[in-house]
Amino acid sequence: MRLRYITGRIFASLITLWVVITLTFFLMRAIPGGPFTEERAIPEHVLEKMLERYHLNDPIYVQYGNYLLNVLKLDLGPSYRYEGLSVNELIAGSFPASFMVGGIALMISLLLGIPAGIISALKHGKWQDKISVVFATFGVTIPSFVIATVLVYFFAYKWGLVTVGFWEGFSTAILPAVTLAGYPAAFISRLVRSSMLEILQQDYIRTAYSKGLRQMSVIYIHALKNALIPVITYLAPLTAGILTGSFVVEQVFGVPGLGTFFVTSITNRDYTTIMGVTIFYSALLVLFNLVADVCLSFVDPRINLK
Amino acid sequence: MRNYFQDVWLRLRRDKLALLGLVIIAIVIFMAVFAPYLSSYEYDAQDFLESNEPPSMNHVFGTDIFGRDIFVRVLYGARISLSVGFVASLINLFIGVIYGGISGFAGGKLDNLMMRIVDVIYSVPVMIYVILIMVVVGSGLKSIFITLGISYWASMARIVRAEIMRLKNEEFVLAARVIGASSSRILFRHLLPNAMGAILVSLTFSIPSAIFTEAFLSFVGLGVSAPMASWGVLSSDAIGTLAIYPWQLFFPAAAISITILAFNFLGDGLRDALDPRLRK
Numbered sequence: 288m289r290l291r292y293i294t295g296r297i298f299a300s301l302i303t304l305w306v307v308i309t310l311t312f313f314l315m316r317a318i319p320g321g322p323f324t325e326e327r328a329i330p331e332h333v334l335e336k337m338l339e340r341y342h343l344n345d346p347i348y349v350q351y352g353n354y355l356l357n358v359l360k361l362d363l364g365p366s367y368r369y370e371g372l373s374v375n376e377l378i379a380g381s382f383p384a385s386f387m388v389g390g391i392a393l394m395i396s397l398l399l400g401i402p403a404g405i406i407s408a409l410k411h412g413k414w415q416d417k418i419s420v421v422f423a424t425f426g427v428t429i430p431s432f433v434i435a436t437v438l439v440y441f442f443a444y445k446w447g448l449v450t451v452g453f454w455e456g457f458s459t460a461i462l463p464a465v466t467l468a469g470y471p472a473a474f475i476s477r478l479v480r481s482s483m484l485e486i487l488q489q490d491y492i493r494t495a496y497s498k499g500l501r502q503m504s505v506i507y508i509h510a511l512k513n514a515l516i517p518v519i520t521y522l523a524p525l526t527a528g529i530l531t532g533s534f535v536v537e538q539v540f541g542v543p544g545l546g547t548f549f550v551t552s553i554t555n556r557d558y559t560t561i562m563g564v565t566i567f568y569s570a571l572l573v574l575f576n577l578v579a580d581v582c583l584s585f586v587d588p589r590i591n592l593k
Numbered sequence: 594m595r596n597y598f599q600d601v602w603l604r605l606r607r608d609k610l611a612l613l614g615l616v617i618i619a620i621v622i623f624m625a626v627f628a629p630y631l632s633s634y635e636y637d638a639q640d641f642l643e644s645n646e647p648p649s650m651n652h653v654f655g656t657d658i659f660g661r662d663i664f665v666r667v668l669y670g671a672r673i674s675l676s677v678g679f680v681a682s683l684i685n686l687f688i689g690v691i692y693g694g695i696s697g698f699a700g701g702k703l704d705n706l707m708m709r710i711v712d713v714i715y716s717v718p719v720m721i722y723v724i725l726i727m728v729v730v731g732s733g734l735k736s737i738f739i740t741l742g743i744s745y746w747a748s749m750a751r752i753v754r755a756e757i758m759r760l761k762n763e764e765f766v767l768a769a770r771v772i773g774a775s776s777s778r779i780l781f782r783h784l785l786p787n788a789m790g791a792i793l794v795s796l797t798f799s800i801p802s803a804i805f806t807e808a809f810l811s812f813v814g815l816g817v818s819a820p821m822a823s824w825g826v827l828s829s830d831a832i833g834t835l836a837i838y839p840w841q842l843f844f845p846a847a848a849i850s851i852t853i854l855a856f857n858f859l860g861d862g863l864r865d866a867l868d869p870r871l872r873k
Contacts, residue, residue, distance in 0.1 A: 299709070299712065302709075302713075303712065303713045306713045307713070307717055311725060314725050314726075314728075314729055315728075315729075317729055318728060318729050424854065424857060425854075427853075427857065428801075428850050428853040428854040428857055429846075429850045429853075430805060430808055430809070430812075430828075430846070430849055430850070430853075431809075432808075432809070432812050432825075432828060432829070433828065433842075433846040433849070433850065436828075436832055436835055436842055436846075439835070440835055440836070440839065444835070444836045534809070534813055535809050535812055535813055538812075538813055539832065549724070550813050550814075550815070553724060553727070553728055553815065554814075556728075561724075561725070561728060565717075565721050565725060568717075568721055569717050569721070572717070
């Protein structure tokens with residue numbers, strides 16, 4: 288039963304990826320002018336050579352077939368702009384920085400959001416709840432580029448605590464990570480708060496109390512386990528959000544990550560790279576969704592496995 | 594006897610934050626509509642003798658590096674942000690509600706197929722769509738609208754579908770069928786009005802997220818471009834001179850945050866007012 292559910296989910300994920308690859312491929316081919324259109328016209332014979340080199344003279348279905356085959360082999364093709372570099376190498380070069388910032392951001396948002404949500408629910412209506420709700424509201428309303436610039440203004444310009452604009456690994460990853468964590472931390476705390484409030488009203492919690500269990504074990508073992516289910520569901524899009532939200536944050540902080548790189552490849556009109564990064568992002572998201580679905584099928588017995 | 598929406602309005606009126614949200618939204622709409630009459634400056638008029646002025650009686654929010662009045666630019670920014678939010682909600686209403694409604698009402702194979710399509714749309718980050726379409730159509734307000742049209746209705750479709758699935762086995766549907774109402778009449782006259790609560794709440798939350806998207810895109814230089822003044826563009830223009838002229842960032846940033854906050858307050862209030870069970 289569960290095996291069938293999981294294989295079904297894997298199949299659906301693969302179809303999604305195939306649709307994304309197909310869409311990006313034909314979207315990129317639909318751009319007027321082609322990849323080598325520049326303000327200064329390229330001589331006819333040079334253009335001819337370039338088209339030939341990148342197999343752009345082949346019929347479109349041959350190109351599409353080849354591209355699909357290459358993606359299957361995890362090869363995203365050569366970059367049109369960076370001579371001699373493949374899209375794979377470019378992604379491998381810029382992803383670690385994004386991964387570091389995103390990873391720290393994810394940790395911060397979980398470590399901040401879950402406890403805040405629990406406290407908020409337990410102290411419902413008291414000042415602790417109000418403070419956490421106010422912070423959560425600000426967290427979802429202030430755009431990340433504003434948080435980013437405010438942090439830069441104080442930490443870099445006013446107090447001179449950190450340097451901004453160039454990348455030195457961990458020490459320069461903290462501010463962007465804090466910025467990125469703002470929205471998800473707030474969102475998670477709202478999620479935990481509302482599901483915890485609902486669960487604390489349920490019969491099985493009353494039963495647990497009346498059995499004489501201590502409050503700690505009722506809350507942390509019985510209630511929290513169910514309250515975290517929506518958080519697991521949210522974690523998959525959150526990871527994607529952290530990666531895509533990073534376009535803005537990486538720019539402000541000068542992080543040489545995938546987001547910055549993606550935006551540059553768009554202004555450069557580097558089509559294979561745009562396609563490659565899109566597919567990479569979507570593959571990540573689809574993978575995380577799949578993992579979340581599988582985890583949920585183990586954690587939540589209410590899920591219909593059919 | 595009060596009807597449902599009078600009831601909702603009464604409950605909403607008691608919620609101070611929701612009311613505050615409503616008032617702020619009304620003010621922002623007013624300022625956006627009457628932007629040209631509220632300031633004696635043009636939004637793209639440059640005056641190099643008055644560049645980078647701090648806020649004063651002449652220029653309430655100060656001026657930017659080209660001596661353009663920031664107040665009037667923030668007003669025009671409200672026009673862009675609100676039109677983006679407006680278009681997003683129209684798309685949500687038309688495509689999302691009808692798509693989700695048909696899917697939930699039909700059920701079976703058609704529903705399965707329609708929801709798989711939504712799954713695909715849903716599993717690509719919105720930002721990626723926007724950017725891909727920008728590359729094809731060219732950046733600007735037009736492509737933001739197109740992208741919203743392609744991707745923004747997916748979550749609304751899911752919500753409406755779930756509501757319709759829940760409602761379609763109720764007795765009033767059976768009653769309507771017995772007196773011979775057609776399927777489309779049942780869907781549009783009986784089911785969808787009953788799902789209006791969920792639709793409205795989701796609508797108020799989709800507007801700020803659309804405004805966010807536009808601001809992000811314009812901020813990284815992929816959205817609206819000069820001399821148009823969207824809040825994202827204004828914020829991004831102010832970054833370079835942040836250390837010296839912080840107010841150039843403060844006003845557009847505050848405008849975005851307050852507007853989004855207002856929509857959130859209204860959305861929270863609406864949710865509580867439409868469904869008193871959730872209010873605890």
